[in-house]
């Protein structure tokens with residue numbers, strides 16, 4: 001049974017939640033491998049809308065087991081809130097949700113440090129979600145982080161907490177001039193969280209190993225996107241985890257040779273929240289129209305997203321660093337009313353034409369996009385059941401984009417509902433999961 005990674009190809013918010021939701025009934029397990037509650041995966045089921053932050057989107061399918069892997073940083077208070085709201089809506093967590101004992105905790109001082117650091121950076125601030133994700137990963141790398149297993153060991157938890165509170169208080173007071181914390185105000189709520197979470201905490205790497213050996217199929221659900229990856233993204237305007245396909249192995253303990261393929265999710269245009277370069281950024285009325293039609297506001301922070309045209313330089317790069325076998329294209333319908341649609345095919349920098357994505361901050365902030373302009377289709381796409389039903393000009397747009405990025409499309413999403421999805425013939429997706437076809441009919 002295939003084990004497949006689903007990753008964002010742009011700056012996050014590509015619609016991975018919907019793609020995972022469509023695929024979840026065809027796998028046995030969905031696992032998150034990085035990020036934290038900075039993510040916001042929106043899934044629409046009929047009239048119900050679910051926004052998931054730390055729990056994999058597979059949880060909405062009875063029988064699909066969901067794992068929060070060791071590469072994820074967990075804010076226990078926020079996770080418990082998310083769990084309670086799912087339980088209230090009838091979702092069964094017991095026996096379906098498993099949390100890695102090695103996942104690191106987001107502690108109350110992490111969001112405080114996140115906000116204080118952003119304030120200090122001034123114009124070079126990253127525009128983080130303020131959830132403390134970056135500082136939690138700092139502690140992990142500095143080897144002072146507190147893990148799920150530590151939370152369940154009261155003596156060790158207290159010892160690590162005392163060390164961290166003393167250290168963070170010095171930072172907060174002396175570097176950032178910000179409010180400090182005391183051990184007891186953290187200890188008591190966290191020990192309550194421990195009682196709540198204990199039944200779900202386990203050795204998920206071992207569990208995944210056993211499941212895979214017994215023939216289970218696993219979907220690795222990436223959060224954020226390739227361009228926010230700590231190594232491959234637009235550093236320093238990135239998140240602090242490995243969002244790309246490689247992160248799926250380290251963030252779960254499943255060896256690379258047991259991961260059989262990678263599916264990228266790309267929006268038919270581009271969006272970004274927070275600071276940093278966005279070469280194809282739109283301005284004025286065009287940007288406002290796309291933002292309104294695409295409801296481009298952050299699922300976690302509500303911030304308006306910056307919008308841009310499709311960027312084939314970015315998408316080609318994502319195909320390369322993730323080894324994408326195929327791409328699911330989302331939100332095609334948002335372009336339905338655009339008279340002209342543009343695709344960036346290269347960048348111009350100081351007279352040179354760049355066709356490969358440049359990593360350097362100075363180059364990237366100085367590039368000019370080179371566009372190909374196509375005339376828009378000016379017709380609705382959301383009722384199309386297959387590619388042939390799409391307006392001819394929409395098909396031309398898809399064909400050109402596919403050609404430029406170098407990977408075949410497997411799925412075209414034309415609306416938030418599960419049935420607003422077109423499956424592309426001869427795609428790797430249908431080879432991996434042939435039953436997807438009948439479930440979308």
Ligand code: IMP
Pocket residue numbers: 011012013038039040126127128129130131132133134223224228237238239240273274275
């Ligand atoms: P952090 O992950 O909160 O540290 O934020 C770092 C950068 O990643 C900021 O530009 C955020 O806007 C961006 N970011 C984090 N999570 C998401 C997400 O789920 N979607 C889109 N952008 C995100």
